[in-house]
Amino acid sequence: MYDFAYHKPATIADAVKILSADPDARAIAGGQTLLPALKHRLNRPPAVVDLSGIAELRGVKRDGNKLTIGALTRHVDVANSPEVQAAIPALAKMAGSIGDIQVRNRGTMGGSVANNDPAADYPAAVLGLNATVVTDKRRIAADDFFQGMFTTALEPGELLVAVEFPIPEKAGYAKMRNPASRYVMAGVFVAKTAGGVRVVVNGAGPGVFRQSEMEKALTANWSADAVAGVKQSAEGLNGDIHGSAEYRAHLVTVMAKRAVAEAG
Amino acid sequence: MNVVTPFEGIGASVRRKEDLRFLSGRGQYTDDISRPGQAHAYLLRSPHAHARILSVDTAAAKAMPGVVAVFTSADMAGLGGIPCGWQIHNKDGSPMAEPVHPVLATGKVRHVGDPVAVVVAESRAQAKDAAEAILVEYEVLPAAVDMEAALAPGAPALHDTAPGNLCYDWQIGDKAITDAAFAGAHKVVKFETTNNRLVPNAMEPRAAIGDYDTTSGDYTLYTTSQNPHVIRLLMGAFVLQIPEAKLRVVAPDVGGGFGSKIYHYAEEAIVTWAAGKLHRPVKWTCERTESFMSDAHGRDHVTRCQLALDAQGKFLGLRVQTHANMGAYLSTFAPCVPTYLYATLLSGVYAIPTIHAEVKAVFTSTVPVDAYRGAGRPEATYLLERLVDVAAAETGIDKVELRRRNFIPTDAFPYQTPVALQYDSGNYFATLDQALETSGWTGFEARRAEAAAQGKLRGIGISTYLEACGIAPSAVVGSLGARAGLYEVGTIRVHPTGSVTVLTGSHSHGQGHETTFAQLVADRLGVPIAQVDVVHGDTAKVPFGMGTYGSRSLAVGGSAMFKAMDKIIAKGKKIAAHLMEASVEDIEFDRGTFRVAGTDRSKALAEISLAAYVPHNFPHDELEPGLDETAFYDPKNFTYPGGCHIAEVEIDSETGRVTVVQFTAVDDIGRVINPMIVEGQVQGGVAQGIGQALLEHAVYDSAGQLLSGSMMDYTMPRADDLPPVGVATHATLCTHNPLGVKGCGEVGAIGSPPAVMNAVVDALRDYGVRHIEMPATPAKIWNIINAGRRPMAAE
Structure with a gap:
């Protein structure tokens, strides 16, 4: 240094x-x-x-x-x-x-x-x-x-x-780690708060962002099944030697399901 | 009184003597050594994969604080290039292309990390600061990164003396007989694969200290080496022209090598030469990121092959065409890895009547590639064991049954393969049966169904492998192009009171030689291991040595010790005969006691050794004082460990992540000296094999930048990536060395990758998958799953 x-x-x-x-x-x-x-x-x-x-x-x-x-x-x-x-x-x-x-x-x-x-x-x-x-x-x-x-x-x-x-009513977090660095390759934090449902994606994009379609789906029906059908667009997501933007987009849905299940 | 407990000899899981030092942080590694007045070297390395060096301006750097000297290749005129230890010949008999590998880049740089200049300063930080002030003007040239691109007409030429970037075009086996076998085949199975490029990543990065004694003119090099005598020979004779008697090479505690510390590297020559030039010790320690671009990488083959079978699934012939990456320059062992350590292994455990293999070695704008744990043998094993699974799928013959039908029969040893090797011993049926039993092979479908119920795809994979190690008979390797012999040296020095110092040319960098070798002495001479000291890694102490690699230390180094103990016992008998006034022929020796046969007259080893050093009434014309013997042991053949590895994996079908959930290794490594150390060696090898199969990959972009150039992007296996590894051994004894040992250092890394990949392919059997390239990363597996379930396409 x-x-x-x-x-x-x-x-x-x-x-x-x-x-x-x-x-x-x-x-x-x-x-x-x-x-x-x-x-x-x-x-x-x-x-x-x-x-x-x-x-x-x-x-x-x-x-x-x-x-x-x-x-x-x-x-x-x-x-x-x-x-x-x-x-x-x-x-x-x-x-x-x-x-x-x-x-x-x-x-x-x-x-x-x-x-x-x-x-x-x-x-x-x-x-x-x-x-x-x-x-x-x-x-x-x-x-x-x-x-x-x-x-x-x-x-x-x-x-x-x-x-x-x-303090939320419930919250959960699930992530897929980058195999090498162990940083987040795609993660989703979900919470049911007094101000409504929030779904946040990290790792997959150039910055942390809210997934509004999933928020809507979970507001209507708080269950893993509710987000299972919501696809994240790959546009603008990261792609590198560990996985394409499409793979990360797919992982967002998987991690959202797991985060909801984790939250209970 | 010498007492050897039954827990110390051959077969005892003695705790490692060296561990007190290592586990308490008191190991002495090269970087722990500081010489009085030492300066520090830092190497400025090329940021380009291929470029002409137009100018190097070091004036500003030389004026920086603390700078002692700045050197470029212009200062090193007269030094030799870094030599290569093997010469392979082309199909037409001409020698391989062997371009000069200069100590510092001369005229051109040929890979990212190629050293261009060296700064020596009072501190490391000052050397680094000054390196940033060196102005290098480059003319960037197109790189030849990928092997196919490097071989293509019009590709950028890396070396004037290697037209078409071809190092050699070599072959083994009989083409005509093999072609005939294919012509009569019932079925031909074709298969192509890439053996992924790996970065060895020993825990201890490389380091070197050069020292020069101005009064004697003696040089000393401290270095992280697996073979200090070889470095002394290569560097002294070929690069720096220093006679052996004036050059001492010390390889102290070394924290892992895996092959990457066999080779003579430029940094060793640089610090030694600079110490002589500057009359000061010069130290260099590699940083981790630097090691990614300067340590020799491993593997990196692209292969097409074809297997001919008859209607019953018997193998009739095998054809193999391999391209092997040499990187930018030839490293010490590089040319022999894809030839004599690879193609000669293509018969594996199978009776294949004819094999023809062709290997092109290619220069590319990448870090040199050389032997890495297994070296050629993992590449051959992976090819063969994946090919057999593909053949099983395509013939409809069960994969275990197909293997059994083609195993070399247990009564066929010694067995001559069509690719030069003669296997001395083995029982592939026994290791197979034991592994099937231990792994619960027959109950697997229930486990698959159970996993499926939880949304997991479970697969099982088998690999029945063989390797050649204990390298190597000097006459054989000499005829194959080795420029050295591959014997080993052992000295047994019995001191006056009966304790023993062993001097060995083998080098321990994690293998536990200080324990295992002491056990050999304990077992044979009856000296407790606490009284046996094993010395290695110093050319000033050990007479000579070829070092440790190719699982050779016990089979070759241990055998040298055995031979030296023969001499100790023979001399001890003479002394005993003299002391007890008996005939030498009547003296018997067993574990520390010399006895006159059929009497109760005996002398302990310590009494004999005391007499040897206090020879008051020796008949000096018949008996020399002292009890110190050295033997050179040249093996008669390679040794051939083999066995069966079975992996079970589960795939998370949503993420594609593969987890190895169970791993069974049953290895025939001959006689086992220390089962605990063997278990550790096999587990370590399996960890690296799983790393290759699922995690590790050195990836270059088309411009020759290493994308996986740090731990952030290069996936090393971690503890939580690994399953419990069940290790068992089933010994058939090596028939040609006195210990009956075969070697265990590499079997884990050789047998495991195909077992894991066969399991991954098995788990995805409903997805139409014929083959998956290593590493089976989550993204790669998800792509397959995402494409949907479908039957496997017929070839």
Whole structure:
């Protein structure tokens, strides 16, 4: 990796101050994406702001019908959290399925959400559960937050602080892993929420997206059979040496069925 | 007092002596070694698959912080090219095309990853920084990536000395007799397949440190090698012109090789040469991504074949035409892999009266291809075992029955094949029956129905395989084009108080030699394994050696030790005779005790060894002091392990994902020294075989960029991809080595891919599938399922 300045602020305010002063500075949480990129010299930030010293970014809190998860909460902590397991078991299970043990012991929710890798797991849950992304400056609805491949509504210098998940009536998640990387090749997160049914696809396209036909089908009839006949168009989906866009489109229907079955 | 427990000798599952060091993180690998004052090398590699180098400007790089030197091929004038160890001859008797493989690319680059310049700096990071400042001007040329494209008229020429990108056009077997057999055949089954290209991916990446002693002029190379003496010979004699006496090569703990660490690589020569030039140690460690584009790849054959059968399903003849990818340059073993390690195996376990095989080896704009676990034998086995299944489907003869009808009869050994090999022993019926029994073959249809009820497609597949290993008789390989002998060397050094040091030319990089070889000594000389130390991997300690590959260490290296122990025992008898005032002919030896036959007079080995080193009253004209013997063992023949692998798979019909749910291996590997180590070797081989069948594939695009160039896209098998592997052995003893051993390192990787693929095809029998190319990825399987159920088309 190239040389960079290293900062380890203790408060959100200090972190934001450093990040705002230099638009090319990069925040690092668990480092599961940025660190490999640095090692491969694919990224050359002048400064790296290590968030691990900011205690207020950690933790899971239940507040009535809402679960708030701090940005720096690791996947392993979400997976093992009794609060998450009780309130949104699909979220705990999803977190427990990310990468491998090493990744889950380092990777954080905020890092995954802010990075918005199309093949990551968390964006599907955040969008599927109609969560609210809380930053140091504002609150952003999930529908407005994810803006395509590695792009979000976050402004330069803006720090993702937490995500608020409304507790759904039921939710489920199923995915097909890329055989090599074990990232998501096609995944579907389904939820029955107070605001209606949501079906979100990850992995298959250039970014996480809602599948409105499936949402309609499940609104009318919450069952795996209801989505079994809904075909996802292959247009615009990813194709590579591991599978064509058509294969991924097919997997969307399969994973939707499984996610509904998982949700019960 | 020497006491060998019955749990330490041949046949005992002794825990591995080396594991305390490895499992506690105290192994000493090449990258763990640091020499005082060492500098670090980084190689600038070509981003292009084929390009002319118009200029290389290193001025800016040389001015970078910490840079000690920057070298290009211009600085290495006078060095030899990287040599090839085998010379294959064309059908017309002319030698193969053997283009120069320069240490650093000269004039042209020929694959992505071809090294162009080397930076030596105070730190690795500084070397890398400076490499980015080297300006290379390339004229990009069209690449020849695919073998068919490389052979096509007008294809881009990679080497001036290899017209048409052809390395050789070789054949074995009798064409006329084979043609006649086909003319009289009841049925001819045709089959085409590709054996997928693999990246070995040993856990430890390659590394090398060159060191130079300015006072003595001695060079030392520490390297991740499976055969340090061979590297000393190849690099010293052919590349750097350093006499053996001035060059020491050390291969310390090595974390896996699988063939990829047999070869002499440019980086070894670069660090050694640079150390001499700079009078400083120079260290290079490969990064994982770099290893994808610089370690020799494996397999990569495209084959058409035809099998002639009579009305009863007896095989009458086999024709094979194979194109084998050599990559951009000839690696050390490369030319022999698709010829003498492949085509000679095309008879498999079957009595095929006549075989004719033709092999074209092709240069392409890709990383060199060489031996990878099994080397040629997996390619032959896969071809044959898929072909037999296709033949069974097309003749309507049960696939097990078809195999039985064509097995070499158990009383036919020694058996001469039509492709040069003479099998010494085997019993293919016994391993087949045992595997059928263990796998529950006859109860399979119930399991298929049960799976179907859960929406899964279940299939079963069999492979009855054979391999030739324990390589190799020097006279035979010499006549076939090897430029080296393939004997092995063993020294048994009995110390004054009776403990033993074994020096072996074999090299352990995961095989557990420190344990297995100690067991051989324990069994024969009666010395507890705790008092037997096995030394390998250092040309300054071990007299000579040809190294470890081709499942040769026990059959050849162990036999050398056995011969050296013969000499120890013979000398010990002389000493015993002298001490006990008896005739040598009357001395008997058994596990540590020399006894005067028919008396109670005896001497323990430790008493003999003490006398050997304290020879106060030796008759010196008859008896030399010391008890230290070396033997060179040259095998009389290859060894021929064989057996039966049975795989059961389940396919998720919605996603196409294949899961191996059961795997049975019954292998005849001759006498087993340590069953636990054998089980581990077979399981490891099966893991790599399942990797080849279902997961692994090195994919280049048409411009020669490696699309599967990292773990993100190259699918290595993981623990959760693997079933429990049941391993059993059924021994017929090798008839021509003193231990009766055959070798177990490669059988897993050889027998398993066709068993898995036969199971996959079986699972999809209702989908009109005749053949599926490896790897059977979910997307590929889904495409078949998505096309719908249909009967298999007649050929």
